[in-house]
Amino acid sequence: MAHELETDDRDVPGVEPYDGPAGGWGALKAVALAIKEQMGASADTRALLQMNQPDGFDCPGCAWPDPKKTSSFEFCENGAKAVTWEATTKRVDPGFFAQHSASELLGWSDYALEDAGRLTHPLRYDAATDHFVAVEWGEAFARIGAGLQALADPNEAEFYTSGRASNEAAFLYQLLARAYGTNNFPDCSNMCHEATSVGLPKSIGVGKGTVTLEDFDHSDAIFCIGHNPGTNHPRMLTTLSDAAKRGVPIVVANPMRERGLERFKSPQHPTEMLTPSSTQLASAYHQVKVGGDGAMLKGMMKALFEADAKDIDAGGEGLLDRPFIAQHTVGIEELRADIEATEWDEIACRSGLTRAAIESMAETYWKADRVILCYGMGITQHSYGTANVQQIANLMLLRGNIGKEGAGICPLRGHSNVQGDRTVGITEIPSEEMLARLDKRFGIVSPRAHGHNAVDALAAMRDGKARAFIGLGGNLAVAMSDPETSFAAFRKLDLSVSILTKFNRTCLLLAKETIVLPCLGRTEHDEQATGSQYVTVEDSMSMVHASRGKLKPASPDLKSEPAIIAGIAKAAIPDVAIDWDGLVADYDRIRDGIEAVYPDFRDFNARVRHKGGFRLTVGASERVWNTPDGKAHFLVHPIKGASGEARExxxxxxxxxxxxxxxxxxxxxxxxxxxxxxxxxxxxxxxxxxxxxxxxxxxxxxxxxxxxxxxxxxxxxxxxxxxxxxxxxxxxxxxxxxxxxxxxxxxxxxxxxxxxxxxx
Known part of the structure; x- marks a missing residue:
């Protein structure tokens, strides 16, 4: 199953085959190099040993859940890189910005900008000198407050959030924006799994995955579609490896051969590390054409319907879970008619897979009693991403593979709290029930009109309808599509504020007033008026747990994200009677507010103090479908994406x-x-x-x-x-x-x- 390059004899600089497995000594070498480059020979590596531990901090990288029984170290290569990148000894202080002008820094690569080190002081851009200069926190907040108050309409402001923000920071942030008067919440999830958040509720009543980590121990087959765990969520490789070792078929559909889906050598297993052995992961690997996933999924359902009919004709009970379908779903006949009308030639042409290959995938699916289907942004980041997600739900519903042990849908989220920040209110389309509870708790009147997502926000900035941007982490201008439009849009703003641990290109797209606010990182100790604080995050399987930074902050001038948000709020909306200082003094008070607005967080402070935290309610996991009619829905879509034309x-x-x-x-x-x-x-x-x-x-x-x-x-x-x-x-x-x-x-x-x- 190797994917070595099939090249001619030409040597290409910087390109050579990689023959090893994912993980292994290469991963350990990369971790050691990252520590040396970012933290130096005298590195405090305690941070790595505290990562993903019950009394430590949550990895600032991916959202893969922590096992209930943790080992001595629960981090992967890319998690270690994320920590060393944050815990680096390099600093970008006022002296750095005195030496380098904004015009010069704009010519640096994105890698070089962040590699320069951690921010140490609040900054504003001084147009007279073309340099960023240090300012006191009070002045920074006053300038931001004045800029927000100067807007003609609160909807001229965009409040962006990165998925690295904690639940506490995200909740305060949405409270600030709604008290200010807008639901404009462009968010990093708009660029990754929004199709999941929008598509799954219409299918199964919840916009999240339905499995737990323990479900992988009971699954009979695992499908991995459109994702690359070796790079994007490497701790998943241990879970897949354990499943492969007990004989569970792992079926992969992905356009590229990815080593992290083929072979894995676990750095935590001495036997594998000290021998040539590694674990084969994929039992079958199907290279679906880019854009061909919807056709492939329809093909699997077509093969299943055909095999079901043959089984019944032969005197069997069929392959569909008819009792489940009858009790829990609607729309099966419409789906069946659509699938039957879809020709195999079109399916094969558009998917890039043969009929036999798709039928083999379907056979593995129907022979397994309990199936988990994992998918990533290879499914969602299309103009038909929502349809793709709903086709996955269709396939899983046909055999009752939602709401039972060892089975379910597993969307692979990106940043460690990208799911959590949506749970606690970062959404441009809030429900009336949520807003009513928020208003009652905090004595405000939230706006009801839907706000902007990321695309809407950039369009509004481009068209001069948005005049201010507040960014809670991230690098939106670089992350978004169409950088020519995005960069120009940022430069038209009256106010641009970035809350960051490191300087990036978005900071350099200069508005009339550009301010950069340095914040504590996930690894760092957070001390407030009542003492040491912790924050909480939600992983991709709806587990909420605490995260406690232990390292000394990179600078005494850093503030936590909640403290920065409170500082902006006091300056921008001074007449709003919310005790921002009291909330920041003790994060338990923020969690009390979350509990009041979101009933699923009942006894929040008590439950999150338990080792491992607690799981939020996922109705579909219990076969409770929170749709208008209380049923799961089969939803019909035509094949979209790859046309199958020969030269396309x-x-x-x-x-x-x-x-x-x-x-x-x-x-x-x-x-x-x-x-x-x-x-x-x-x-x-x-x-x-x-x-x-x-x-x-x-x-x-x-x-x-x-x-x-x-x-x-x-x-x-x-x-x-x-x-x-x-x-x-x-x-x-x-x-x-x-x-x-x-x-x-x-x-x-x-x-x-x-x-x-x-x-x-």
Whole structure:
């Protein structure tokens, strides 16, 4: 199952095959290098041993849950990189900004900007000198307050949130924005799993996954579609490895061969580390064409319906879970008619898979009593991402694989609290029930009109309808599609505020007033008026648990995110009678507020103090469907995405192994055999030959007027025919702001129609 490059004899600088498994000594070497580069020889590595431990802090990287029985260390290579990146000894202090002008820094790479180190002081941009200069916290808050008060309408402000924000920070942030008068909450989830949040409630009544980590111990088959755990959620590899060792089939559908879905050597298992052995993960690997997932899913359902009919004709009971369907669902006949009307030729053409391959996937599915289906942004980041998610729900409902032990849907979230911040109010479409409870608790009158998501926010900024941006973490301008539009939109603002641990490019897209506020990181001790504080996060399986930073803060001038939010609130809405200082003095009071607004957080402070925390209610896990009619719904969609035309090329953006979202830890992508560079295009050998190109050629990629990647090196790779891949965020310029899912607003990063030719 190796995916070595099938190249000609040409040597391409920085490109060579990787033969090892995921994990192993390569992972340990990378961790050691990250510690050395960021923390130095005298590094305080206690942070790594405290990560994902009951009395420690939650990994600032992915949202994979913690096991109930933790080991001596519960971190992966990329989690270690995230911690060393935050706990670095490097500093960007006032002296740094005196030495480097904003114009100079704008020419630095995204990697170099963040690699410079941790922010130490509040900053504002001084246009007279073209430098960022240090300001006192009081002045920074006053300037922000004045800027927000100067707006003609509260809806001219955009309140962005990164999924790294804690529940406590996110709750205070939404309280600030709603007390100010807007529901404009562009959020990082708008760019990743919004299709899940929008699509699943219509299917099964909840916009979250339905499984727990323990369900993987009882599953009979696991499907992995459109995700790469080796890079994006490496701790999942241990779970998959354990399942593979007990004989559970793991079926993969992904356009690229990813080592993290093929073989794994666990750094925590001495037997594997000291021998040549590793664990084979995928029992079957199907390279679906980029954009072909919906067709593949329809094919699996078609094969299931056909096999079900044959079984009944032979005197069997059929393969569908008819009692479950009858009791819990509606819409089965409409789905059956749609599937029967879909021809196999179209399915095979659009998916890039043979009928036999799809039937084999379906057979594994129907032979298993308990199935877990995991999916990532390869499913959601399309103009039809919501439809893809609902097709997954359809497939799982046909055999009752939701709401029983060892079975369910598992969306793989990104940042560690991207799910939690939505749970506690970061949403542009709040319910009336939630707003009524918020207003009663805090004595405010929240706006009822729906606000902006990320695409809406950028469009409003572009059109001059939004004049202020407050960013709680993240790097929105770089993360969003269409950087030409995004960058210009930020530069039109009256006020831009970024709350960050590290300086990034969004800070350099200068508004009339640009302010950068440095905050504590997840690893750092948080001391407030009543003593040491902790925060809480929600993982991708709805477990809520505490996170306690232990390291000394990078600077005595840092404030926590809740303290910064309170400072902005007091300056911007001084007449609102909320005791912001009291809330920040003791985070238990913030959690009391969360409990009052969200009944599922009952006894919040008591329950979260228990080791491992507690799980929020997920109705579908108990076969309670919180839909208008109390039923799960089969939903019908036509096949969208790849057309199947012979010369069509669809490009997907991907993350490298030295990367987490927009944060670039280094310039290597070890498992794909790329080193010291990111200017590459991954392509199938036959597509290159058809275009008269060869491995190592320099090419231009064109996606539409003004949307190009020029001078990239194309390399042969084990990727589905008709598919290309390039790194995010460099390839974001190929995606227009208008290229998004109309239902969820998610940009179409994973299916960009392009042409490729030799560089001009």
């Amino acid at each position: 090329l669809l490009l997907t953006t991907v993350r490298s192994h030295d990367q987490y979202n927009t944060t670039i830890y280094g310039l290597n992508d070890r498992y794909r055999g790329v080193h010291g560079r990111r200017d590459v295009i991954f392509a199938h050998a036959e597509d290159l030959r058809d275009l008269g190109l060869a491995h190592g050629d320099v090419v231009d990629i064109h996606a539409g007027p003004g949307r190009d990647l020029r001078g990239y090196t194309v390399i042969e790779h084990a990727i589905a025919k008709g598919s290309l891949a390039a790194y995010y965020p460099e390839a974001n310029g190929l995606v227009a702001l208008e290229d998004h899912d109309p239902e969820s607003g998610t940009p179409s990063y994973k299916s960009v129609r392009v042409t490729m030719r030799a560089a001009a």
